[in-house]
Structure formats: structure tokens, C-alpha cells
């Protein structure tokens with residue numbers, strides 16, 4: 001069970017000595033602003049949003065690749081903050097990440113064996129046979145077989161899909177409890193995307209881990225995710241079980257995202273307003289609800305106060321941060337967008 | 340030091356293979372190996388001792404004899420055999436050149452790595468120090484240092500290393516600045532790697548090719564600088580280096596009467612340094628394919 | 634921009650200060666005691682004391698250091714051990730001589746080097762390219778003092794076209810005006826050979842760099858684009874490729890300038906050119922340390938100012954650089 005509590009990450013607009021003199025002194029980009037969510041063991045949460053809304057930053061802060069401004073994560077009840085303080089290395093036994101770019105995230109100078117053995121060695125495992133067995137088992141598990149054939153290979157001999165499988169192997173070799181996957185298929189060929197999704201799904205089940213699956217593409221989350229969270233400008237605006245969110249979206253932004261999924265069948269037309277306008281300036285956030293400048297339903301209240309998350313259709317699992325959830329016109333989205 | 344995969348040896352062998360793929364690179368490699376051979380087998384190859392005074396049949400000192408069968412490159416004012424001196428001169432040139440290049444790379448690469456990876460005030464401090472070194476006029480500085488510390492080969496190497504690491508450090512740092520933003524560095528960090536591990540295990544192998552190019556250029560530059568120091572008369576007086584041979588002829592004011600005393604040592608420097616440059620360039624073109632002819 | 638300039642100038646001053654301090658402590662702390670050369674132990678103890686007082690050597694180290702810095706600020710380097718003249722008097726004219734030799738030849742070398750580099754890049758793949766690359770590399774690999782000696786041997790000793798060295802023929806007088814001296818035919822006669830040697834030697838580096846930089850630009854997409862647009866090849870080279878290739882060369886200017894100034898030590902020795910470098914070598918040889926110190930600092934100042942000017946030039950050339 002993963003519990004992320006009120007996570008915040010603010011980037012200063014100017015940094016260093018120069019910030020003492022700059023006019024933008026003290027201004028920040030609220031890349032992640034009070035994000036909370038839970039993931040049951042063996043479940044997948046999809047984190048969806050437009051480019052720049054703070055998805056990757058959320059993942060990086062969780063992995064301590066960026067210092068959080070505030071907030072914490074509980075991994076099966078243990079505070080991440082305390083774990084990191086005690087020993088950074090062992091923290092990474094419990095939480096791992098898969099990066100977006102399978103080319104950039106593998107060191108071209110290392111072969112498969114050394115890529116896979118490094119995490120084990122950093123964790124203090126020295127026994128050669130244990131390491132080798134573990135590597136072979138992992139390669140097999142991520143579908144790189146026969147595993148012996150891969151050990152000595154250098155990354156430039158691997159295809160994009162094989163590279164991403166290797167990255168997944170590197171992430172699970174320490175048997176973490178929590179895995180963050182940041183758009184793991186967005187840079188791959190269409191033909192191999194589904195293979196990676198199926199692999200992730202199997203690993204979550206077999207290894208009993210929690211997966212945070214970050215994507216900007218709503219169309220793919222249905223296959224994999226048990227729950228989804230919709231993010232907009234650093235905030236989670238809607239969260240709930242996948243079916244509930246996709247079929248009964250409680251936030252206008254979610255509706256707009258769903259409407260923009262292309263439908264393979266041209267005879268079907270969609271209701272609901274498409275999204276209009278561009279994302280607002282992240283430094284000078286709009287007053288009230290962050291989405292109001294682009295919201296077709298915005299009222300005065302939306303401009304003045306910031307909404308908090310409330311249950312949608314009395315479903316406690318499903319929350320949306322919108323004053324107008326109950327007043328929104330019916331959302332009749334023809335099924336079929338989830339192929 | 341770099342990886343435990345034998346990566347460094349692999350990279351080195353690969354680089355040799357790459358260099359010999361280009362005609363000029365191969366030529367440079369051959370010449371360089373010949374020079375190495377000459378340095379190693381100098382006692383066998385040289386017909387006379389470099390400081391031995393030669394007398395003719397009548398027992399007269401062979402002052403400034405032009406080239407002959409006995410003395411293929413003639414003799415010096417003190418009757419010493421120029422050919423033997425040039426052969427022996429390969430030793431100090433290569434010993435000083437290689438040690439200097441090694442020292443320069445060791446310091447330059449490490450400072451570049453640390454400065455580029457850690458950034459912040461460490462980077463600021465190291466780069467300001469590098470900038471200050473950029474303002475040091477190298478040959479005058481070396482001369483002052485040698486005049487104060489004595490003139491052994493070790494002090495010559497030390498004086499050159501102290502000055503020459505600066506440009507290597509800059510080149511390496513700028514490479515590290517882009518490398519450290521690559522996702523594989525983040526990937527290493529979340530495997531539990533410490534800062535030093537990331538620097539030496541993840542980043543260093545990726546700058547090895549550029550470091551090797553720099554070895555070549557530092558070597559070339561060190562050989563020329565050593566010759567200049569010799570020419571100004573600040574080398575170890577007991578070691579007959581190519582620069583010192585030219586210095587002796589220049590100081591005796593006989594250099595314009597006896598060309599055979601001046602031309603061979605200078606030509607030897609030129610040939611060796613050209614070979615080193617060709618090796619470096621060939622390798623540089625290989626690792627940066629855009630430099631290749633289209 | 635103004636802030637950048639102020640920063641940069643402050644840093645220059647800091648660099649000079651650090652080097653001056655380095656010099657001070659090198660002379661005081663390294664094994665060879667420079668004072669031993671003038672204050673011989675053969676003198677009577679009283680005379681030794683008097684000498685020490687004269688050079689301020691009886692005071693504690695930090696007092697000597699502050700006095701030294703104070704003197705440097707006033708461009709006072711004390712008296713030469715050797716000539717009993719003020720050091721500042723000795724170096725003033727020498728500095729001008731060094732600049733007169735280095736600056737024109739560096740400018741000529743860079744201008745010619747860039748043009749020639751562009752030309753051989755244009756001839757890429759042909760014989761011209763290969764042979765120029767080989768020649769330039771070999772020439773650059775030879776020690777410059779050796780090339781100078783060969784040129785003197787050929788042109789001065791054998792062909793007797795140029796004088797053997799020095800800046801003016803001995804015994805010539807040009808009245809009081811320095812300008813008349815430096816505009817005289819005699820000066821140019823002496824100047825021609827070292828100028829040509831330094832220029833020719835320093836052409837190689839920018840030329841080879843320009844070639845590889847041009848070849849790199851040729852590969853870039855926009856040149857393809859130009860070709861598709863139907864521009865003639867010559868026009869592409871001169872208008873686009875050259876301008877784009879020039880920047881990486883400009884970055885090397887400070888480095889090369891530094892080498893050239895530092896290298897003046899050997900060049901001036903070969904040509905007996907009475908500049909700072911020659912003065913310094915002579916002073917080191919007879920342990921005239923006040924002169925050595927002054928020469929070193931002046932050469933350092935030339936190097937540092939050269940770097941600064943080159944940086945500014947680069948900023949002017951590259952529109953992408955904004956001074957912060």
C-alpha cells in the first residue's frame with residue numbers, strides 16, 4: 001500500500017546568487033501542488049495530464065531525484081522521509097522508476113550484465129553466483145530470452161523495445177514495492193507498445209507491487225490501470241476507479257481530455273466541449289480554480305475560490321475538485337473509445 | 340579505475356583499431372612505434388655515446404665535421420656525434436612527453452569531472468582557479484620555476500603538468516555538463532550509486548574517447564614545450580634532449596655554420612609530433628563522424 | 634553588459650593579484666635564494682646587512698609582501714640587480730617591441746588561416762586538401778625556434794636578404810622620436826623575417842580548425858536546405874558556411890594569443906628581438922630577479938588582457954551571447 005501525502009514541489013523561477021537581485025525573486029513554479037493519492041498493493045494508478053502539468057516532477061520527487069518542497073510518502077506504512085534519512089541506498093530497494101527514454105536512460109558504455117548487476121552491487125551484494133542467477137531470472141522475467149545471450153551485449157545492439165525491457169528489468173531486480181513508470185511506451189514503436197503494457201501488467205500481479213503509471217495518453221490507461229488520477233497544473237483534479245472516471249467524469253477538464261481521444265469509428269460523434277485555449281502561465285496562477293480560464297462552464301465562484309475534492313455521484317472512491325460537478329450536463333460518451 | 344568490465348582496455352584497443360583505419364592515422368601510429376623503438380633500443384642503435392668526444396686518426400678532436408660515413412650527421416663543436424645524440428634524444432622526449440601527458444590528463448580529467456558533475460560552488464571555485472591558470476603565461480612560468488628549483492627531468496615534468504591541465508579540465512567539464520543531464524545518470528542514482536560512483540563508473544567511460552584525444556594533443560604539446568625549455572637552456576644539462584642539442588649549437592654561435600648540428604634534432608621533433616597529431620586527429624574524426632569527409 | 638564588464642575587469646585584477654602573490658612566494662620560498670646572487674657571503678657582515686636593508690630584506694615577510702604589492706600598484710619593480718637601473722624603465726620599451734611583433738603577426742595569421750581553411754574545405758576530398766593538411770600539421774609540429782633558425786640560415790646567412798636579428802641596425806640614430814624609429818625602413822627590414830615566421834607558424838592552427846569546422850557545417854541540414862533552394866555552392870560557402878564556422882575559431886583566439894605571448898620568449902631569443910621575452914630569458918640566466926618578476930607579470934598582463942579582448946570580440950561575433 002502506497003500513500004502519497006500532500007506532496008509539493010515548487011521550483012524557484014530564478015536561482016542562485018542572481019535571485020537576490022532579480023525582479024522574479026521569490027516567484028515559483030508550482031510544478032506539484034498538494035498531490036495526494038493511494039495505491040493498493042498489486043494495483044496500478046494512472047496519472048494523466050497535459051504536457052507540463054507536473055507528472056514527471058511528481059515521479060522524480062517520489063524517487064528523490066528532486067528535493068520535495070514538502071509532503072511525504074508512506075510505503076507500507078513506513079515514512080519515505082525517515083527511510084531516506086536512515087539510508088538513501090535502502091530506500092531504493094523499495095521504490096524504483098522506469099524512464100521515458102529507453103535510449104538515454106541506458107549508459108552506452110556498459111553491457112547488459114553490468115547494467116543489471118550495478119543495482120545489486122550498490123546494495124552490497126557481492127556474491128558472483130547470486131548476482132548472475134538474479135540477472136538471468138530477471139532477464140527471463142522481462143521477456144529477454146534466452147537470458148544468457150543478452151548478458152554480454154552492449155546497448156547499441158538492442159532494439160527500443162528490448163532496451164525498455166532491460167530498463168524494466170533494472171527497476172525490478174531489487175524487488176521494489178513501488179514502481180513509477182514515466183511514459184514508458186511513448187517513445188516506442190506502435191507495434192511494441194502493447195507488449196510492454198502486458199509485461200507491466202503481469203509484473204504488477206506477479207511481484208505484488210504498486211505501479212504509478214504516468215502518461216499523457218488517456219487512450220491507453222484503460223488496459224492497465226485500476227484507478228486513474230487526472231492532473232492539471234500541479235493539482236489532481238479528479239481521481240477514481242478507471243471505469244468511473246472515464247464513464248462519469250466529474251470534472252470539465254476530464255471531459256475535455258476524454259473528448260479529445262480519437263475515435264476509430266467515424267460514424268460516432270461526440271458530445272461535450274472540446275478543450276479550448278492554452279495552458280495558463282504556471283508562474284502567475286489564475287485566481288480560484290486553475291482551470292477556469294479554459295472552462296466552458298466557469299461561473300463567478302470558480303474565479304474566486306479554489307474547489308476541494310468532493311465525491312462524485314456519492315461514490316466515495318471517486319472524487320473531483322469542481323464546484324459544478326453535479327450541475328454539469330449529462331456526459332454521453334459513446335463507448336468505443338476504449339478499444 | 341573506470342569500469343570493472345575491462346572497459347578501459349576495450350576502449351583503448353578499439354581506439355587503436357579506429358586510428359589505424361585512417362591512412363594518416365596508421366602512418367602516425369607506425370612512426371610513433373618506430374620512435375618508441377628507437378628510444379628503447381638507443382644504446383644498441385647509437386654508434387657512439389651522446390657525450391663522447393671523437394678524435395680522428397691523428398688524435399685531433401673532430402670539431403664540427405660535416406656528415407661522413409663514420410658520422411652520418413656530422414659532429415658538434417666538441418666533437419660529439421650528432422646522429423647518436425639524436426637517437427638518444429628520443430628518450431627524454433618520450434619519457435617527458437608521456438609522463439606530462441599522463442599527469443595532465445589525470446588532473447584535467449578529474450577536475451573536469453568533479454567540477455562538471457557537482458556544479459554549484461565547487462564548479463565555480465574550480466573554474467575560477469582554471470581561469471586564473473589560463474592567465475599564466477606557460478613558458479615564462481616554467482622557466483621561472485625551473486630557475487628556482489633545479490633542472491631535473493622530474494621538475495620539468497612537474498612544471499609542465501602544473502600549467503597544462505587547464506585546457507583539458509575545461510574540455511572535460513563541458514562534456515560532463517551535458518552527460519550529467521542524461522537520464523542514465525538518474526537511473527544510476529536510483530540504483531543507489533553515490534556521487535563518486537556516478538562520476539567514475541557512469542560518466543567517466545563516456546568521456547574516455549575525448550580524454551584519449553586530449554592525451555594525444557597534450558603529448559604533442561608537451562614534446563614541443565620540452566624542446567623549447569631545452570632550447571632556452573633550462574633542461575637537465577646531463578640529458579641530451581633534442582631541444583638541448585639545438586641550444587648547444589645556438590649558444591656556441593655555430594648553428595649557422597654547421598647545419599647538420601641543427602636540422603636533424605628539429606626534424607626529429609617535427610616527425611614525432613606530426614605523428615602524434617595524426618593519431619589524435621584520426622581518432623577525433625572517428626569519434627566525431629561529422630568531421631569525416633562527405 | 635556594464636555589469637558583465639565590471640565583473641570581468643574585477644576578475645582580471647584578481648588574476649593579476651594572484652599571479653603577483655604567486656611570484657612573491659615562489660621567489661621567497663623555493664629552494665634557490667635569489668638574494669644570494671647579489672649578497673655574496675664573501676662580503677663583510679656589515680656590508681651584507683646594508684645590502685639587505687637596501688633591498689628591504691631585513692623586514693618580516695608580511696611587511697615585505699605588502700611593500701611588494703604596494704610597489705606593483707605603483708608600477709615600481711625596484712632596481713635591477715644587474716644593471717643598477719630602475720626595472721620599470723627597462724621594461725617599458727621592451728613591452729612595446731613585443732607587442733609590435735606579436736599583434737600584427739597574430740592578426741595576419743588568423744585572417745589568412747580562416748581564408749585558407751575555408752578554401753581547403755571547399756576543395757574537400759581532393760589532393761589539395763590532403764596535402765595542405767599534412768603540410769600544415771607538419772609545420773605546426775616543428776618547434777618555432779627551429780623554423781626561425783632555418784629561416785635565418787637560408788634568408789639571412791646564405792641569401793643575405795634579411796639581417797641576422799635585432800630590431801635595428803647598430804649605430805643608427807633616429808633622433809628623439811620613437812615614431813621615426815618604428816617607421817624607418819631599417820625597422821621593417823628587421824621586422825620582416827620574424828613577422829613572416831610567426832605568421833606562417835600560427836596560420837596552421839586556425840586553418841586546420843576552420844577546415845574541420847567547415848566540414849562540420851557542410852554536414853548540417855541547413856546547408857542541404859540552401860542547396861535545395863538552388864543557391865550556388867560558392868555562395869553557400871561564403872555566405873553561410875563560413876560565418877557559421879567562424880565561431881568555434883573565435884573561441885580559440887584567447888588560447889592561441891596566450892601561447893603566442895608566452896612563446897615570444899623563444900621567438901625573441903632566436904631573432905635577438907629586444908622584447909620582454911628576451912629580457913626575461915637574459916635576466917633569468919643572470920639571476921636578476923627583480924627584472925624576472927617584472928617581465929613575468931607584464932607578460933601575464935598581456936595574456937590576461939588578450940583573453941579579455943578575445944572574449945569581448947567573441948561576444949560581438951556571436952549574437953546568441955547576451956551579457957548578463
Ligand SMILES: Nc1ncnc2c1ncn2[C@@H]1O[C@H](COP(=O)(O)OP(=O)(O)OP(=O)(O)O)[C@@H](O)[C@H]1O
Nearest residue numbers: 011029031050051052053054055056057058216282
Ligand atoms: N528542474 C526544473 N526547474 C524549474 N522548473 C521545472 C524543472 N523541472 C520541471 N519544471 C517545470 O515544472 C512543470 C512541470 O514539468 P513536468 O516535467 O513535471 O511536466 P510533465 O507533466 O511531465 O510534462 P511532459 O508530458 O511534457 O513530460 C513545468 O512547468 C516545468 O517547466
Ligand SMILES: [Mg+2]
Nearest residue numbers: 055056057182
Ligand atoms: Mg514528463
